[in-house]
Amino acid sequence: MKKKAALLALALFIVGWPGKTGAEPANLQRIIDEAPVNSEVRLAAGTYKGPLMIDKPITIIGGKGVVIDGQKNGTVITVEADHVSISGLTIKQSGKGAQEAGLLLKKVKQAKIRNNWFDNVQYGIYIRGGGRHVITGNTISSYTGHFSTRGNGIHLLSTNENKLTNNTIKQVQDGVYIDDSSDNLLKGNRISDSRYALHFMFSAQNRAESNQLSNNITGIMAMNSSGIKIEENRLEQHVNYRGYGVLIYETEDVQLLRNKVLYNHNGLSLQTAKAVLMEENEIAGNYIGITTEGENRNIQMRRNRMEGNLIQTKLSGQSFFLDDGQSGNYWDDYRSYDLDGDGIGEVPYKSASGYSQLLYRYPHLQFYFESPAMHVWQSVEKLFSLKGEEDGTDRYPLVNNVHKEAPSYMSLLFICAGAAGGLLYFIQQRRRRET
Amino acid sequence: MTVWTIARHEIKIAFRSRWLFIFAGLFTVLSGIVVFFSGQTAGEFAGFTRTTASLLNLSLFLLPLLTLLSGSLLIAGEKEDGRMALLLTYPLASLSLIIGKFIGLAISLVAVLSLGYGISSLFLYQFASGNGELLFVFFGMSLLLVLMFLSLSVFVGVLSGGRLQALGIGIFLWAFFVLFYEFIMMGVTMAASPGWVLPILTVSVFLNPVELIRVFTVLFIGGGTVFGPSIYDFTIWANSAAGGLMFAAAAVLWVAGPLLASSRLMKRGKRL
Numbered sequence: 001m002k003k004k005a006a007l008l009a010l011a012l013f014i015v016g017w018p019g020k021t022g023a024e025p026a027n028l029q030r031i032i033d034e035a036p037v038n039s040e041v042r043l044a045a046g047t048y049k050g051p052l053m054i055d056k057p058i059t060i061i062g063g064k065g066v067v068i069d070g071q072k073n074g075t076v077i078t079v080e081a082d083h084v085s086i087s088g089l090t091i092k093q094s095g096k097g098a099q100e101a102g103l104l105l106k107k108v109k110q111a112k113i114r115n116n117w118f119d120n121v122q123y124g125i126y127i128r129g130g131g132r133h134v135i136t137g138n139t140i141s142s143y144t145g146h147f148s149t150r151g152n153g154i155h156l157l158s159t160n161e162n163k164l165t166n167n168t169i170k171q172v173q174d175g176v177y178i179d180d181s182s183d184n185l186l187k188g189n190r191i192s193d194s195r196y197a198l199h200f201m202f203s204a205q206n207r208a209e210s211n212q213l214s215n216n217i218t219g220i221m222a223m224n225s226s227g228i229k230i231e232e233n234r235l236e237q238h239v240n241y242r243g244y245g246v247l248i249y250e251t252e253d254v255q256l257l258r259n260k261v262l263y264n265h266n267g268l269s270l271q272t273a274k275a276v277l278m279e280e281n282e283i284a285g286n287y288i289g290i291t292t293e294g295e296n297r298n299i300q301m302r303r304n305r306m307e308g309n310l311i312q313t314k315l316s317g318q319s320f321f322l323d324d325g326q327s328g329n330y331w332d333d334y335r336s337y338d339l340d341g342d343g344i345g346e347v348p349y350k351s352a353s354g355y356s357q358l359l360y361r362y363p364h365l366q367f368y369f370e371s372p373a374m375h376v377w378q379s380v381e382k383l384f385s386l387k388g389e390e391d392g393t394d395r396y397p398l399v400n401n402v403h404k405e406a407p408s409y410m411s412l413l414f415i416c417a418g419a420a421g422g423l424l425y426f427i428q429q430r431r432r433r434e435t
Numbered sequence: 436m437t438v439w440t441i442a443r444h445e446i447k448i449a450f451r452s453r454w455l456f457i458f459a460g461l462f463t464v465l466s467g468i469v470v471f472f473s474g475q476t477a478g479e480f481a482g483f484t485r486t487t488a489s490l491l492n493l494s495l496f497l498l499p500l501l502t503l504l505s506g507s508l509l510i511a512g513e514k515e516d517g518r519m520a521l522l523l524t525y526p527l528a529s530l531s532l533i534i535g536k537f538i539g540l541a542i543s544l545v546a547v548l549s550l551g552y553g554i555s556s557l558f559l560y561q562f563a564s565g566n567g568e569l570l571f572v573f574f575g576m577s578l579l580l581v582l583m584f585l586s587l588s589v590f591v592g593v594l595s596g597g598r599l600q601a602l603g604i605g606i607f608l609w610a611f612f613v614l615f616y617e618f619i620m621m622g623v624t625m626a627a628s629p630g631w632v633l634p635i636l637t638v639s640v641f642l643n644p645v646e647l648i649r650v651f652t653v654l655f656i657g658g659g660t661v662f663g664p665s666i667y668d669f670t671i672w673a674n675s676a677a678g679g680l681m682f683a684a685a686a687v688l689w690v691a692g693p694l695l696a697s698s699r700l701m702k703r704g705k706r707l
Contacts, residue, residue, distance in 0.1 A: 241667060287661065310488075310661060362625050363665040364632045370488035370661075371649055372495050373617035423460040427453050 028052055028068070032060075043089075050076040050091075057081050062088035062116075070094045070102070076121065078104045082130075085112040094121040096143065101126035101151065105133060105159075113138060123151030124172065131160040131181075135167060142172040147195040147217075152177040156184060164189060174199040175216070178206055182227075186211060196221040197235075200228060200251070208233055218244045219264070222251045231257045238264040245286065248273040256281055267309065270296045272317075277324075284308045293317045300324040303398070307332040310369060311359075313351040319392045322349070328396035338399045349397035355381075437527060438535040445539020454505060455547055462551025465497060467558065469573050487569065491652055494577050495645055499613060502584035503591065503605040506540055510592025511601035529701040533694050537589050544581050552577075569656060576652045583644040583689040590693035593700050612645045637669055641685040651682050 028048040035041050037056050045065030051074050054060075058081075067090045070076030074095045077086070091102040101123035105111050108130045115137040118124040124140035127133060135154060142150035153169035156162065158180045166188045169175040175191030175198060178184060182204040190212045191197035197213035198220045200206060205227040212234045213219040219235035221244075222228050228251065235245040245261040245268055248254055252274035259281045261267040267286035270276060272294035278301045283289045289309035295318040302324040306312050312331060313322070322329065328344065336345035355374060359365050368374050449455050469490050513519040522532070552574045587608065595601040620639045624632050640646045653661055654673055662670050672678050 364624060364636065365621060367636055367662050367666055367669075368617055368621060370492070371617055372492050372645070373614050373621075375488075375492050376614065420457055420461050420464075423457050427456065 032058065038083075050093075052077045053080065054078070054084055055080045057083035059085040060087070060089065062090070064088075066090060067092065070121070072096065075099075075101045075104045075126070077102065078106060079108055079111060080106050082109045083111070084108070085114075086116060087112070087114040088116065090117040090119060091121065092119040094123070096122050099123065099126060099151070099155075101155070102140070104128070105130060109133070111135075121151075123155050124153045124169065126151075126155045126157075127159045127162065128157045129159055131162055133159075133162045134165075135162065136165045137167065139168045139170075140172065141170045144171070147173045152199075153191065153194070155179075156181040160184065163187070169194065169197075174221075175213070177201070178203045182206060185209070190214075192216060199223075200225040203228075207231070214238075217242065218247055219261075220246045221249070222247070222254065223249045225251045227253045229255045229257070230259060231255070232259060234260045234262070235264065236260070236262040238266075239287075241265055244269050245283075247271065248276060255279075260284075261286065266291050269293070270299065272296065274298055276300070278302070278304055280304060282307070287311065288314050291315070292319075296320060301329055301394075302327050304329040306330065313392070314359075315351075315392050322351070322392070322394040323396045326396065328394040328398055330398040331394065334397050334399070336397070336399065343398055345397045345399045347397075349394040351392065351394075438531045438538065441527075441532060441535025442539035442542065445536055446543050449540065449543035455543055458501065458505070458544070459547045459550055461497070461501065462548050463554050464551075465493065466552040466555035466570070466574070468493065469555070469570060487656065490573070491649065494573065494580065495649055496613060498577055498580050499584045499645060500606075500609050502544065502581050503588045503609050504602065505544075506585050506588025507591035507595065507601040507605045508598055509540070510536065510589060511595050511598045514592075514595075515597045530695075530698040533589060533593070533698045533701065537586060537694055540589075541582055541585055544585060545578060548574075548577060548581060572652060572655050576648050576655070579686055580644065580648045583647075583686065586690045586693040587644075590697040590700075593697040593704075612643050616643050616646065633666060633669060636666060637672075640673075641681065644686075644689050647682065647685055647689070654678075 026046070026048060028043070028050075029052050031041060032052065032054055035058055038058070040059040040061060042061045043063070043066045045063065047067040047069050050068050050070040052068065054077065066088060068076055070091070070093045072093050072095050074097070076091050076094045079086075086103070094100045094102050099122075102118040102121035103113065103116075103125045105113075105125070105127045107128060109132050111133045113125060113133065113135045116139075118138065118140040120143055121140075122142060124142070125135060125138070140153045142153070150171070150173045152174040153172040154164060154167065154176045155174075156176070156178045160181055161183045162181075162185070164176060164184065164186045167190075169189065169191045170193050172194045174196045175194050176186055176189065177196075177199045178186075179201045180203060184203075184206045186198060186207065187209040188211065192213070192215045194216045196218045197216045198208055198211065200220075200222040201224060203225045206225075207229045208220065209229075209231045210233060214235070214237045216238055217240045219238050220230060220233070230246065238245055243264060244266040245264040246256065246259070247266075247269045249271045250273070254273065254276045256268070256276065256278045257280060261281060261283045263285040265287045267283045267289045268278070268281075269291045271292070273296050275298045276296070278299075280303045282305045284305065284307040286309045288311045289306050290312070291314045293316055297318070297320075299320045301322050306329055312333060328349070331349050331351070333351075334345060334349045336347045336349075338344060339346050355365075355378060510519070513522075552570070556570055588605065591604045591608065592601055595604050616639075620636070623639075624635055627635055640650050650662075650673070654670070673682075
């Protein structure tokens with residue numbers, strides 16, 4: 001309250017810059033230096049030269065056409081004070097060196113960075129140390145070129161309790177890179193056309209909610225971290241051959257709840273993960289639904305929908321049951337009966353077919369995936385296979401999620417044959433009547 | 436000119452006979468299934484899915500069989516009941532006879548196939564729940580498949596002495612192209628050293644019309660990732676202009692090759 005009063009007491013410090021062409025641009029650094037603590041600086045449209053340094057609590061408000069041009073010289077705006085608020089700026093042309101960013105929050109707390117545009121910057125927002133920032137509604141993209149030459153959209157290094165919401169990030173290396181940082185919330189961000197959309201490293205207790213991640217190499221990459229809650233995100237179109245919707249690598253205590261993992265090359269991958277709960281995810285239309293490698297322990301899967309994946313699972317390394325010990329998942333290639341009406345099929349679901357086992361040894365056989373000959377082989381195999389209770393199976397596959405079933409071509413063949421037969425019969429009858 | 440006369444005659448006979456109407460019904464059902472189930476998959480995920488694969492397989496199974504049997508049985512039948520012998524008493528070049536027969540049969544089959552797909556797409560636009568692009572690709576590829584196998588069937592008809600022989604050869608060829616070929620190729624590539632896998636696979640696609648249609652349908656509907664990383668180079672190449680050109684060339688060769696071969700066969704037969 002006191003702070004607010006102080007802020008009110010101070011006259012609003014407003015810079016009226018006409019922003020006409022040919023006029024000498026205002027020296028924004030001097031304006032900031034001269035502005036009193038806790039004041040509000042409103043900028044008129046125009047291009048202001050960076051780099052800038054903000055070393056006191058201040059509010060900077062831009063608007064349409066307010067451009068800060070870093071002139072490819074280091075970081076465009078460096079913040080070295082708590083309680084700085086920046087909104088409505090277009091920040092462009094940072095240097096291309098390592099860790100040079102559009103905005104650097106250097107060991108400070110509680111910055112509010114809202115509705116800014118970062119364009120042609122190496123890194124978008126670089127947060128080093130400190131925390132409790134609110135970063136919302138920003139649009140970030142880096143320089144063009146291969147992603148390995150670009151920086152990250154929002155880079156969190158040793159910073160905690162930040163809220164990153166509703167940002168749109170495109171064409172960077174990693175959309176949000178979370179390194180040695182904990183208790184951050186990432187919500188409602190849209191990240192595309194980058195390497196990894198969300199990249200967790202050595203971090204704990206972070207949450208990713210309702211983000212839309214698409215067309216990156218990999219959607220969520222969790223490495224050497226713990227305590228990640230991934231909820232209601234949409235991860236789609238990660239179609240690169242080495243791309244994943246979600247990749248959990250040497251990470252423990254992960255909750256994956258109600259995500260939509262659609263049309264990726266690999267939907268979800270567990271590689272040496274510990275204590276993973278997967279519940280009610282829709283893993284659909286991926287080339288491979290779930291892949292596992294290495295030693296995965298304490299994995300629980302329940303009520304996930306595995307639908308329209310060309311290969312449902314590709315399991316290697318330490319195997320586990322594809323259920324939670326009481327209930328399982330819906331698999332669209334599962335065919336069985338539920339005799340006692342509890343919604344669980346009477347025969348365990350076994351996903352590894354002879355073909356997919358052959359595929360491990362001869363990856364090029366993927367060329368014949370779902371081809372006529374393979375289709376016949378797999379149908380025959382299903383008819384004659386003995387399904388036992390073993391690792392890599394879902395002991396409690398759900399049957400009541402049955403809806404739009406992919407047609408088995410065999411049944412369609414019968415429909416066709418039936419129709420042809422009917423027609424033939426009809427014509428024969430007519431001919432007989434004629435003669 | 437003789438070609439066109441023979442073709443017209445063939446069309447007339449085809450439309451007089453009943454089998455064409457049965458085909459019309461079959462194609463309508465076939466394309467109807469494509470329309471219906473492609474509509475079912477539209478939405479959350481598009482591209483090459485298990486449903487699409489099933490639909491594609493349906494065409495790959497049925498169309499070669501139907502075409503092979505109809506073409507070869509018709510020609511072998513003409514041989515059997517002496518119509519062919521009568522025709523050969525006229526001063527006709529064997530090539531124009533073969534091409535005329537092919538064109539006549541092709542026009543009738545294409546007409547019937549188009550009718551089937553046309554009826555189905557009418558339903559598609561009526562209820563607007565299908566995947567139009569997918570249907571279009573399927574239609575185009577089905578046409579090509581039919582043309583290639585029709586050419587083969589003419590060859591089978593000329594080769595065989597009678598209907599029964601034609602039936603046997605036709606079914607053998609069908610089983611070979613649709614079923615055995617892939618297993619043979621899998622065996623060959625599994626035995627081959629890794630460096631040879633990609634060249635063998637690439638060549639194998641063009642040596643079998645069913646493979647040609649299967650692989651390029653998948654590519655055309657943007658499901659190239661399905662083939663996997665180990666033959667990434669093939670996917671890239673096949674998607675390039677060179678790959679498209681090779682596809683067109685192979686299709687033309689598969690249509691022209693058997694026709695030329697049957698013309699030569701017939702010439703030799705005349706001499707005998």
